[in-house]
Each structure stands twice: as structure tokens, then as C-alpha cells.
Amino acid sequence: MNLRNQTTCLMAWATISLTSLLASCHGDYTFDPDVTLEVQQIAYDYNFRERFGDIDPEQNWGFDDMEVITVGDTVQTRATVTTRAANPNKNQWADFTTVPQEVSFQEAQDVYHFFRSLTPFAETGITMQWTDFFVQQVWEGQEEYTDGKGHTVKNVSNKMNHLVVGGENDHVNNFNNGHGDMMLMQNSSTSTFGYRNTVDSKYHYEHIIVYVPQYNAYYVGFDFYANGDNPNQQVERDGIYTDWIIKVVPANYHGMQRIMCEDLGDTDDFDFNDVVFDVSVQQSWWPVQGTFAKIYLQAAGGTLPVELYHNGERICEVHEAFGVPTTTMVNTTPDMVRPHVQFTVKVSDQAWGDVFNPNDIEIRVNNTEKGIIYTLSANSGSAPYKICVPSTVAFTAERENIELKYPKFRDWVKDSSQKFWE
Numbered sequence: 001m002n003l004r005n006q007t008t009c010l011m012a013w014a015t016i017s018l019t020s021l022l023a024s025c026h027g028d029y030t031f032d033p034d035v036t037l038e039v040q041q042i043a044y045d046y047n048f049r050e051r052f053g054d055i056d057p058e059q060n061w062g063f064d065d066m067e068v069i070t071v072g073d074t075v076q077t078r079a080t081v082t083t084r085a086a087n088p089n090k091n092q093w094a095d096f097t098t099v100p101q102e103v104s105f106q107e108a109q110d111v112y113h114f115f116r117s118l119t120p121f122a123e124t125g126i127t128m129q130w131t132d133f134f135v136q137q138v139w140e141g142q143e144e145y146t147d148g149k150g151h152t153v154k155n156v157s158n159k160m161n162h163l164v165v166g167g168e169n170d171h172v173n174n175f176n177n178g179h180g181d182m183m184l185m186q187n188s189s190t191s192t193f194g195y196r197n198t199v200d201s202k203y204h205y206e207h208i209i210v211y212v213p214q215y216n217a218y219y220v221g222f223d224f225y226a227n228g229d230n231p232n233q234q235v236e237r238d239g240i241y242t243d244w245i246i247k248v249v250p251a252n253y254h255g256m257q258r259i260m261c262e263d264l265g266d267t268d269d270f271d272f273n274d275v276v277f278d279v280s281v282q283q284s285w286w287p288v289q290g291t292f293a294k295i296y297l298q299a300a301g302g303t304l305p306v307e308l309y310h311n312g313e314r315i316c317e318v319h320e321a322f323g324v325p326t327t328t329m330v331n332t333t334p335d336m337v338r339p340h341v342q343f344t345v346k347v348s349d350q351a352w353g354d355v356f357n358p359n360d361i362e363i364r365v366n367n368t369e370k371g372i373i374y375t376l377s378a379n380s381g382s383a384p385y386k387i388c389v390p391s392t393v394a395f396t397a398e399r400e401n402i403e404l405k406y407p408k409f410r411d412w413v414k415d416s417s418q419k420f421w422e
């Protein structure tokens with residue numbers, strides 16, 4: 001043990017003893033949040049060094065200024081000028097994002113059978129809160145139906161037009177007749193999925209979202225339905241969502257960074273998954289000028305309320321964002337898997353020359369057990385409460401020590417040039 005560790009250890013002992021002493025003198029004890037927080041921090045720092053050894057004094061835990069990317073011109077399809085949606089400039093996508101692979105014949109078959117195996121009118125309860133995503137064609141249904149006059153309705157795919165997301169105004173370009181290829185949507189919405197039915201000339205939203213583990217992906221299936229005024233404009237549903245199937249893949253921007261946190265609930269658990277989110281920074285001239293951070297909330301592996309802020313503006317509380325109570329952990333255990341949640345935050349009115357450091361996204365913990373509120377920091381040379389890595393670095397399972405998943409973690413702590421994920 002070096003001098004620094006000895007000092008930390010002695011400090012921890014002294015502070016803990018002082019707190020116990022104060023606590024034992026009932027009459028005189030007053031709760032001091034600063035002391036309580038300091039005790040937590042000293043214990044954490046001590047346990048971190050015990051576990052991972054000495055810390056490189058230059059180690060900034062990956063919080064370098066991020067590359068600000070340009071995402072190209074987009075086509076505005078909504079009425080308001082504050083949004084844009086489809087980006088049909090296919091040849092530019094690869095400049096700023098990872099373009100998904102085409103859906104293979106096998107995948108299309110497997111996904112069709114997955115939907116087919118569900119009970120009619122099944123509900124999955126899955127919703128997505130994404131703004132930036134690719135839509136890919138998977139399946140064009142061949143089932144036949146009977147209309148209100150008793151006539152057979154064939155080729156229903158041909159009657160399913162104008163795929164829309166988030167309402168009637170966000171049109172997914174080039175997805176018509178139950179068919180499409182691939183489209184990138186930006187600043188759009190997954191709040192709903194629909195299409196225009198030519199049988200009754202109405203938009204329809206009868207769909208479900210499924211997660212198919214085999215492909216680790218989300219798919220949307222539509223159930224053909226028409227309910228116009230005339231019997232020949234009426235087609236009853238069969239509750240089977242295979243009439244049009246699309247795949248929805250999040251836009252994975254180049255240079256995205258992943259922030260993985262310890263919430264200081266326990267001071268000796270280093271799974272670094274209590275909150276996990278990815279960040280990409282983009283500049284835009286049109287339709288809105290500015291620099292924007294795209295935040296993809298990936299996991300909530302803790303049970304304390306944690307809020308994200310930027311410049312004092314609240315972005316979210318992480319459990320609330322996933323739609324679960326604070327006591328529920330998300331995406332760190334197999335029994336609670338949810339789509340990640342996307343947010344867009346304007347970080348500057350300027351669209352050029354700005355730099356952004358993901359350290360500027362404040363992570364505020366309300367430690368209800370200890371009665372203290374604090375911000376997670378990553379100070380050079382101190383035990384970090386958050387680390388910043390490329391978004392391709394997988395986070396740990398619940399209570400899996402980070403060193404178990406990444407045996408080189410200790411090397412990185414000692415020397416910031418030894419990246420543990422490489």
C-alpha cells in the first residue's frame with residue numbers, strides 16, 4: 001500500500017469513526033449531507049483502489065472532446081419547420097452512420113414465422129421512443145381477405161401505401177404497395193406506425209412491435225383492415241400481423257461514445273451499468289441551426305433515481321424514461337429488456353466550430369437511502385463514478401464486476417493509453 005492509499009484508508013477510518021461517534025451521541029447528532037457524501041466517496045475511492053490498484057494521475061476516464069459530425073441534408077416532410085424526417089440521400093448515409101445490412105431471405109422467413117406463431121390479436125406491450133432510425137423492408141403479405149360484400153380481396157399488399165411513422169405527416173419515402181427497401185429517418189418518431197389503405201382511403205395503425213432475440217432486433221407487423229362506409233370498403237381483421245412487416249434499426253452514428261456509471265448506491269460494486277447512455281454530437285444548418293446531442297439511454301442497472309441534465313435543463317429520470325418504477329433495473333438482466341430511449345438536446349445555437357464534451361451531461365443521483373443528492377464526476381486521478389468509451393463497448397450484466405468482463409480494466413486505470421476494450 002502506498003502513501004496515498006494509506007492516507008485514503010486512514011481518512012476513511014477517521015471519517016467513518018467520526019460519523020459513528022456523532023451518531024451514537026443521540027442528543028447532539030445532526031444530519032450533515034456533506035459528511036455523509038464524503039464518507040460514501042472516501043469508501044468508494046478506497047474500495048476502487050483496493051480492487052484496481054493505483055490510478056494514472058493523467059487518466060481522464062475517456063472524457064475527451066467529441067467529434068461533431070454532419071449528418072447531411074434531409075427532406076422535410078412535416079408541417080413544422082422545427083423538424084425533419086426522411087433522409088433519402090442514400091449515398092451519404094455511410095458518411096455519418098453505420099448502414100444496416102440488407103435483410104436476408106432467411107431473416108425475412110424467420111421473422112414472418114415469428115409473427116405467424118403469435119396468437120391472434122397478440123399484444124407485446126413494446127413501444128419505442130426513437131427519433132433516428134432506419135426502416136427496412138422485411139415482408140410483403142400474401143393472405144387473402146373477404147370484404148363486406150363477400151368478395152375475395154387479393155393482393156392486399158398493393159393496397160397498403162404510404163408508410164408513416166409518428167403520425168400521418170412523417171412519410172417513410174419509397175415505402176408503398178406493402179413494399180420498400182431502406183430509409184433513414186432523422187428527428188422523426190416511433191410513437192406509432194401506419195399506412196394508407198386504398199380500400200377505404202384511410203390511415204390505419206393496427207400493428208404490433210416485436211423483439212426477435214435471434215436477430216437482436218425490433219420489427220413492426222401490420223394487420224390489414226378497412227372500415228369505410230360502404231360494404232366493399234370494409235375488410236375485417238384476422239389479428240395476424242403479417243400483411244406488411246418492417247424492421248426498425250436505430251441510427252448508429254459514427255464516433256458515438258458510451259457513458260457507463262456507478263451511482264454510489266453501494267461503494268464496492270463496480271459493474272458500471274447503473275446508468276448507461278450513448279452520445280453523438282451533430283451540427284445542423286437546416287431546418288434548425290445548431291449543435292445537437294443525440295442521447296441514447298441504454299440501461300438502468302441501479303435502483304436509485306438518476307436524472308440527466310444539460311445546462312440545468314432536465315432531460316429525463318432514467319427509470320421513468322424506460323417506463324418502469326425506480327426499483328426496476330432495465331437491460332442489465334435478461335428478464336427486463338426494453339428498447340433504448342432516444343433524446344435530442346440542443347447544446348449550442350451555433351452550427352460550426354463548437355466542441356462538446358460528454359462530461360457536460362450532468363448525471364444527478366438522488367440517493368434516497370442516504371438522503372443525499374450528488375452529481376457523478378470523473379476527475380483525473382480519482383476513482384471515477386462514470387467512464388466514457390466507444391459505444392461499441394458492451395456494458396456488463398447486473399453486478400458483474402467490470403474486470404470480469406474486461407480483464408484489462410486494471411491496466412487502463414494505471415495507464416490511460418492501455419485501452420481495456422481494444
Ligand SMILES: [Ca+2]
Pocket residue numbers: 143222223224237238239240241242243
Ligand atoms: Ca392480418
Ligand SMILES: [Ca+2]
Pocket residue numbers: 261262263269270271272273274302
Ligand atoms: Ca453499480
Ligand SMILES: [Ca+2]
Pocket residue numbers: 271272273274301302332398399
Ligand atoms: Ca448495477
